[in-house]
Amino acid sequence: MLHIVACIKQVPDTKIIKMNPKTNTMDRRTAPAILNPYDAHAVEEAVRLKHKYGGIVSVVTMGPPPAVSAIKKCIEIGADEGYLITDRRFAGADTLATSYAVTKAIEKIAKTRPVDLIICGKMSIDGDTGQVGPGIARRLDIPPLTSVNKVVEINQEEGYAIVHRKLEDGYEAVRSTLPCLFSVEKTINEVPYSPLPNMIKAARYTPQIWSVDDLEGVDITQLGLKGSPTIVSKVWAPPKPAGGSILEGNPRAQVEQLLSVLLEKKELFEAKEGV
Amino acid sequence: MDFKDYKGVWVFIEQKDDMVASVSLELLGAGRKLADKRGVELAGILIGENVKHLTKTVFEAGADTVYVYDQPIFKHYRTESYMKALLDCSDKHKPEIILYGATSTGKDLASAVATDLPTGLTADTTELDVEEETGLLLASRPAFGGNIMATILCKKYRPQMATVRSKVMKALPPEIGRTGKIVEETISLKEEDIRTKVLEIVKETVKKVKIDEADIIVAGGKGLGSFDGFQLIHRLAETLGGAVGASRDVVEAGWIDHPHQVGQTGVTVTPKIYFAIGISGAIQHIVGMKNSGIIIAINKDKEAPIFQNCHYGIVGDAFEIVPLLIEMFEHALAKEKVTK
Incomplete structure (x- = not known):
C-alpha cells in the first residue's frame, strides 16, 4: 500500500486576471480561483499510481479557507484525503517559508500513515518558481526529483522508484530510494474528465483543516512574512x-x-x- | 551573520558534453558588471568529472577565480551530490551573491541549496543590479503570471541567490588568453551516500523544436480564436521559412506544444524577424522576444500592449491581413526569381 501525498495550491487564474494600471496590483476580483493547472497533473499521477500499485492519495495545501474548493477538485480527480493548513501566521510566505509550513503538515500526516512518495506540480502559475517542491524534499531529507515526465516503476518492497527526468535535449532515467519527491511536468499525463462518483464524493467532502497550533514542533519565526528571506521591494510596469x-x-x-x-x-x- | 564576511559574486558553471552552457557565459557577463560595481571578485564554481580544462573558457568569459570540484562522483548532475559541493564551497569561501542559469539543472540545484543554507532565492530573473554600498542584489522578474515586474530583495541573509533566464544577459566577447586563479576543492562523498543514480541518458533529437535558433519566428496568440484559426500561423511560417512560436495561452489551450512557447516560462528568442499575431503582449511574453531584430505585431485591438513593443504594427484582422501577406509575399518572391 503506497501512501502518496500530492502538494497543491489554489491560484488566481492569471490568464484572466486584470491589473489595476494605477496601483500596479492584481485585481483579484477579476480572476476566479482555480486549482493550479500543474498540480492537477501531480494529483492525476498520484491517482494513476494508486490504481496501479494500490494505496491512498492525500492532498495537502496551504492557503486561505476558500482553498477547500481546490482540495475538492483533487477529490474529483481521485484523491482520497485532503488537508488544508490555514492561519494568518502563514500569510506572506515566500518559497522558503512555504516549504517549511507544508513540511510540518506532511510530518503530521505521516504520523498516522507513513508517506512513501510526494508529488508536486512543476510550479504554480502565480508564483512561477518551482522552488517549493525541492524545498520540501530537502526539509524532509528525501531526494528531490524535478522535471519528471514519466514514472517507470515504483517498487515499495525494495524501496526504489525509477523515473524519467526531462532534459533540454531528451531525458534521463533515474533510480531513487523511497521515499522521495517528484515534481512533474504537464506532459506526464492528461487529466480526464472526472467520473461522476468522484464528483459526488467531492461535493460532500470536507477536508481536515489545521491551524498553526494543530501542527507540531513549529518554529513560528520561520512562518509567513517573518520567515521569508525574500521580499518584494517594488512592483512596476516596465517603462513603455x-x-x-x-x-x-x-x-x-x-x-x-x-x-x-x-x-x-x-x-x-x-x-x-x-x- | 556578519555580512562583511561575505564577498564576491559567483556563477554556477553548468557544463555538459565537455562544454560550458551558454547561459553560464551570459551570467559571467552579467556577474562581471555586478562584481565591478561592488569592487569584488567574480568567481565560477565548476563541478563535474574531467572538467578542469573548462576553466579556460570561464576565465576568458570574465571570471577571476574558478572553484573546481572534479571527482568521478560528479559525472552526472544529481541534486544531492552537486548541492553538497556547492554548500561546501559556500561555507568555506562565503560569496555575497550566487547566480544560476534558470535551466532545469540550475533551478533544481538552486532550490535545494537555498533550503539548506538557508537563504532567499529569486526565480527566473530577467534584470540584475546591485547596490554599490550595501551589496544588496536587486533581482527583477515578471510576476503574478507575468503581467507586471517585481524587484525582489534578500536583506537578512547571505549569500543572495537568483536563477536567471537564458538569453537575457549578454556574455562578454571571450578575452583569449585571459587567466585567473584555480582553487581545487574536493569533498569526501561515497557513491552509497547518494540516494539517486542516473541509469541512462537518452537524447531525443527528432522531436526537438529549436525555435530559439530560428531567424524568423511567426508567433500566434489567443486572438486567433481556435486551434483551426491557429493554423494560419503555420501557413505563414511555412511561406516565410520560419519557425512557429506561441503565447502561453495558446499552449495552455493545447493548440500547440510547449516547446513552441515564447516567454518567461517558455523559450527566450532573438530572431531577426518576429511576428506577434493575435498576441496581446503580456510582460511574460515580451521578456521572451523583446530582443528580436524586427518585431511585427498584428492585432485587432489598437490598445494591445504589443503595439508598445513592436517596430511595425498593423491594427487589423489577422484573418484578413495574413492571407494577403502570404499571397503578396509569394508573388514578390516569384517575381524576384524571374528578374534574376
Whole structure:
C-alpha cells in the first residue's frame, strides 16, 4: 500500500486576471480561483499510481479557507484525503517559508500513515518558481526529483522508484530510494474528465483543516512574512518603449508596407529558398 | 551573520558534453558588471568529472577565480551530490551573491541549496543590479503570471541567490588568453551516500523544436480564436521559412506544444524577424522576444500592449491581413526569381 501525498495550491487564474494600471496590483476580483493547472497533473499521477500499485492519495495545501474548493477538485480527480493548513501566521510566505509550513503538515500526516512518495506540480502559475517542491524534499531529507515526465516503476518492497527526468535535449532515467519527491511536468499525463462518483464524493467532502497550533514542533519565526528571506521591494510596469510605427491604410496598403520591410531582409528568405 | 564576511559574486558553471552552457557565459557577463560595481571578485564554481580544462573558457568569459570540484562522483548532475559541493564551497569561501542559469539543472540545484543554507532565492530573473554600498542584489522578474515586474530583495541573509533566464544577459566577447586563479576543492562523498543514480541518458533529437535558433519566428496568440484559426500561423511560417512560436495561452489551450512557447516560462528568442499575431503582449511574453531584430505585431485591438513593443504594427484582422501577406509575399518572391 503506497501512501502518496500530492502538494497543491489554489491560484488566481492569471490568464484572466486584470491589473489595476494605477496601483500596479492584481485585481483579484477579476480572476476566479482555480486549482493550479500543474498540480492537477501531480494529483492525476498520484491517482494513476494508486490504481496501479494500490494505496491512498492525500492532498495537502496551504492557503486561505476558500482553498477547500481546490482540495475538492483533487477529490474529483481521485484523491482520497485532503488537508488544508490555514492561519494568518502563514500569510506572506515566500518559497522558503512555504516549504517549511507544508513540511510540518506532511510530518503530521505521516504520523498516522507513513508517506512513501510526494508529488508536486512543476510550479504554480502565480508564483512561477518551482522552488517549493525541492524545498520540501530537502526539509524532509528525501531526494528531490524535478522535471519528471514519466514514472517507470515504483517498487515499495525494495524501496526504489525509477523515473524519467526531462532534459533540454531528451531525458534521463533515474533510480531513487523511497521515499522521495517528484515534481512533474504537464506532459506526464492528461487529466480526464472526472467520473461522476468522484464528483459526488467531492461535493460532500470536507477536508481536515489545521491551524498553526494543530501542527507540531513549529518554529513560528520561520512562518509567513517573518520567515521569508525574500521580499518584494517594488512592483512596476516596465517603462513603455516608444512603440513602433503603425502601418496605416486599408489592408492591402498595410500589407504592401509590411512587405517592403520584409524584402529589405531578402537574404533571410533567399537562404531558405536555396537560391 | 556578519555580512562583511561575505564577498564576491559567483556563477554556477553548468557544463555538459565537455562544454560550458551558454547561459553560464551570459551570467559571467552579467556577474562581471555586478562584481565591478561592488569592487569584488567574480568567481565560477565548476563541478563535474574531467572538467578542469573548462576553466579556460570561464576565465576568458570574465571570471577571476574558478572553484573546481572534479571527482568521478560528479559525472552526472544529481541534486544531492552537486548541492553538497556547492554548500561546501559556500561555507568555506562565503560569496555575497550566487547566480544560476534558470535551466532545469540550475533551478533544481538552486532550490535545494537555498533550503539548506538557508537563504532567499529569486526565480527566473530577467534584470540584475546591485547596490554599490550595501551589496544588496536587486533581482527583477515578471510576476503574478507575468503581467507586471517585481524587484525582489534578500536583506537578512547571505549569500543572495537568483536563477536567471537564458538569453537575457549578454556574455562578454571571450578575452583569449585571459587567466585567473584555480582553487581545487574536493569533498569526501561515497557513491552509497547518494540516494539517486542516473541509469541512462537518452537524447531525443527528432522531436526537438529549436525555435530559439530560428531567424524568423511567426508567433500566434489567443486572438486567433481556435486551434483551426491557429493554423494560419503555420501557413505563414511555412511561406516565410520560419519557425512557429506561441503565447502561453495558446499552449495552455493545447493548440500547440510547449516547446513552441515564447516567454518567461517558455523559450527566450532573438530572431531577426518576429511576428506577434493575435498576441496581446503580456510582460511574460515580451521578456521572451523583446530582443528580436524586427518585431511585427498584428492585432485587432489598437490598445494591445504589443503595439508598445513592436517596430511595425498593423491594427487589423489577422484573418484578413495574413492571407494577403502570404499571397503578396509569394508573388514578390516569384517575381524576384524571374528578374534574376
